[in-house]
Amino acid sequence: MSTDRPVFLLRNLLLSLDDDEALLPRRLAERCALREADIVSWRIVRKGIDARKKSAIKQVYTVEFTVAEPEPFWRKSGGDRDLERVSPVAPEVFSPVVSPSRIIIVGSGPAGLFAALRLAEYGLKPLLLERGREMAARVRDVERFWQSGALDEESNIQFGEGGAGTFSDGKLTTRVRDPHGGYVLARLVEFGAPEEIAWLAKPHIGTDRLRGVVVNIRRFLASRGVEIRFDARLTDLQADAGRLRAVVINDREEVPCDRLVLAPGHSARDTYVMLHERGVPLESKPFAVGVRVEHPQELINRIQYGLPSHHRLPPADYALAWNDPASGRSAYSFCMCPGGVVVACSSESKGVVTNGMSSYGRNTSWANSALVATVGRGDFPSSSPLAGVAFQRELERLAFVRGGGGYHAPAQNLLAFLGRKGGEGVRSTYRPGVREADLAELLPDYVTRTLRDGIVAFDRKMRGFITAEATLVGVESRTSAPLRILRGEDCQSVGLEGLYPCGEGAGYAGGIMSAALDGIRVADSLAGQAGGE
Secondary structure, eight states: OOOOOOOEEEEEEEHHHOOGGGGGHHHHHHHHOGGGGGGGEEEEEEEEEEOSSGGGGGEEEEEEEEEESSSHHHHHHHHHEEEEEEEOOOOOOOOOOOOOEEEEEESSSHHHHHHHHHHTTOOOOEEEEEESSOOOHHHHHHHHHHHOOOOOSSSSSSSTTTTTGGGGGOOOOOOOOOTHHHHHHHHHHHOOGGGGGGGGGSOBHHHHHHHHHHHHHHHHOOOOOOOOEHHHHHEEEEEEHHHHHHHHTTEEEEOOOEEEOOOOOOOOOHHHHHHHHHTTTEEOEEEEEEEEEEEEEHHHHHHHSSSOOOTSOOOOOOOOOEEEETTTOEEEEEEEETEEEEEEEOSSOOOEEEEEEOOTTOOOOEEEEEEEEEEOOSSSSSSTTTHHHHHHHHHHHHHHHHTTSSEEEEEEEHHHHHHOOOOOOOOOOOOOOOOOOGGGGGGHHHHHHHHHHHHHHHHSSSSOOOOOOEEEEEOOOOOSSSSSEEEESSSSSSBBBBEEOSGGGGOOOOOOHHHHHHHHHHHHHHHHHHHHH
């Protein structure tokens, strides 16, 4: 909102489901004891849904506005706890950074892309390397895999332009409180994301819209002099006296490098091995494993809204968590995809991995979510920092076997998984297809127990969650990176100067938004240090 007038912000402005947004100025005036004519300008800052009382679901808005007589209005209404006077946010000013450093970014997921965008703001021109293919070729490779089971280990859901999040729901929620959150959303809108992501309480782009956004970012970076290379896998590092001096691409090309932003994604297992062999400090960290659950979307809508659908309600989602006081383990839902599909996202031969994906419209008849249980170092086969990788890989290979090969996934009716009657047959959106199997024979016993108990607890919160209409599909093994590449306060590796671990694959983020924010954090730190050379 560009204005010289004082700006006010009002929270908890309510509309019923029968009310159109065109009524907001009237409701704003009524709430603030104003005439509509007194409101000079207004805009939505945030919109959410309050469905706690299903017979009276509300649309909940936060709005910014200006009035004709601000000082009298503030004296009269300033005691309203939902009302505040806000200061305009000044746009960031980037002072050009001149540096002799050769900067390389590895990975074109949200961390790598936003690191590149940020460095370009400073006038720097890094080289961006992506082991997978550009978007159009990658989409073809993924679709071929889903149709035929022909996996390309370098071009798949995990590797390629845009990173793993490209084939997801495109959620933009995060628990990270960061002042740059608005910057990320504004840039995404600039590159083609729906404008509403700037104010929805639960914003998402959808895999279909996100693909175009990523391509637009690539074109913008190229216009700023950023060189982008696909089919370029980081295979080695060269260092002298603890200082990075070069990277090796595809086992054959050595490229000088003073500063490397390493944003490889959480599935770059060969990169983890290379770093370990080069003595870069890593540590194993906890993550979670489990299955995908699919319910009819209308069933989730009825549970959450009391309605099968409504044109002013988005497809319902949920977030569930339960902690076992005896074991200390937790079961929780993760990456819930309303109106979506379960997707095959393997990146290694003879390993089955699942995830969820939705388009912008979230318009399938099915809702899916990961249901996972926490695992930690005590569950892994060794004390090596790579032990979590080995744990994941074993689960994925066993899932391949239980699925009968061909990257079919093992699946089980939810009631059958709980040992209850009536759980006959499975149906799933997963391609290439599913095979009915006992998931207790796939998952470790402690994961199975935690999930079973957790699902019972989930049904107490969402009556109807346990149903014969639900199917579990295994295995969900890549909820987050299984290790962390250790770095200091300056964002550099604690063992190799010039290396900047970044994003989800480095163990510092979880999801599109937090990864993008970490890319900004690392780029700002790097630019500050490079500018001081």
